Amino acid sequence: MKIPESHPRYASLMSREKIVRGVEKGITSLHGLIAQGRGEAFDYLLGEKSHNFAMDAMTAGVAALLLAKNPAISVNGNAASLCAEDISRLAKAINAAIEVNIFHASALREKKIKKEFLRYGAKALLPSKKYSIGFLEHNRRFANKKGILVADVVLVPLEDGDRCEALRKMGKKIIAIDLNPMSRTAKAAHITIVDNITRAIPFMIKIASSLKRANVERLRLIVSKYDNRKTLHSALKQIRH
Ligand code: PTJ
Numbered sequence: 001m002k003i004p005e006s007h008p009r010y011a012s013l014m015s016r017e018k019i020v021r022g023v024e025k026g027i028t029s030l031h032g033l034i035a036q037g038r039g040e041a042f043d044y045l046l047g048e049k050s051h052n053f054a055m056d057a058m059t060a061g062v063a064a065l066l067l068a069k070n071p072a073i074s075v076n077g078n079a080a081s082l083c084a085e086d087i088s089r090l091a092k093a094i095n096a097a098i099e100v101n102i103f104h105a106s107a108l109r110e111k112k113i114k115k116e117f118l119r120y121g122a123k124a125l126l127p128s129k130k131y132s133i134g135f136l137e138h139n140r141r142f143a144n145k146k147g148i149l150v151a152d153v154v155l156v157p158l159e160d161g162d163r164c165e166a167l168r169k170m171g172k173k174i175i176a177i178d179l180n181p182m183s184r185t186a187k188a189a190h191i192t193i194v195d196n197i198t199r200a201i202p203f204m205i206k207i208a209s210s211l212k213r214a215n216v217e218r219l220r221l222i223v224s225k226y227d228n229r230k231t232l233h234s235a236l237k238q239i240r241h
Helices: 010-025 030-045 052-067 077-094 107-118 161-169 184-188 197-211 216-225 228-240
Strands: 071-075 097-100 128-132 153-157 173-177 191-193
Touching: 010 030, 010 077, 030 077, 052 077, 052 153, 052 173, 052 191, 052 197, 052 216, 052 228, 071 077, 077 097, 077 107, 077 153, 077 197, 097 107, 153 161, 153 197, 161 173, 161 184, 173 184, 173 197, 184 191, 191 228
Parallel strands: 071 097, 071 153, 153 173, 173 191
Antiparallel strands: none
16 A cells, blocks of 8 residues: 555554565564554554653663674564664664564564565574573574574564563563563563664664764763663653653
């Protein structure tokens, strides 16, 4: 469907189109449509814009990723259909591995997601059945030894709470992107970006280019000053408002 750019809800409608196309291409699961609807509801309450609390979290998140020894970005079917190109650009900017990790198990879908990233020049890793991150029983426990298994900082857009908690128990620093500030993921992450992934990733690319030349002390200061409880509190206040 052709959506005119003048439509007041152009961005939201485009995301719907991308998710639907993702399902048609076998990248996104049918459940992904439900997750998108939940996200849209929160985005609506947030006024469909990136707030200061989200910008602060993005800045701290990018600083943590730049400080990391082995940064990784975990991608599922929704992240792939909504913003594979931007995630590929962000991964390049911060020198991070991209790893496919999906909840609804499907080897075919994993391969299709990998192929989607290849369109933008990014070689996404696939999880291996040989390695498990522990604390989990479902498909999201598997990891790649060159990606999430060895990562010290992991960016997890649209994550489920179980895995976020499991990765944290392993001692990894977790940066989540989740429009719901009350989700278990939002509460379990060290840094929670309460924003739409479609707006957050492009902002993070810009932040990465401005912080690229910052020294280690400055990056550490940004991370240490950041307070995730304050972020979640501000997001809830915004929603109530
Ligand atoms: O590809 P798979 O099999 O891994 O499946 C992916 C989904 C997203 C279906 C799966 O991880 C899932 O069921 O997720 P949940 O538990 O519904 O969680 C999705 C969270 O992401 C919810 O808190 C939503 O509010 C949030 N969310 C949805 N869309 C967006 C979003 N957050 C940021 N940007 C969005 N566009």
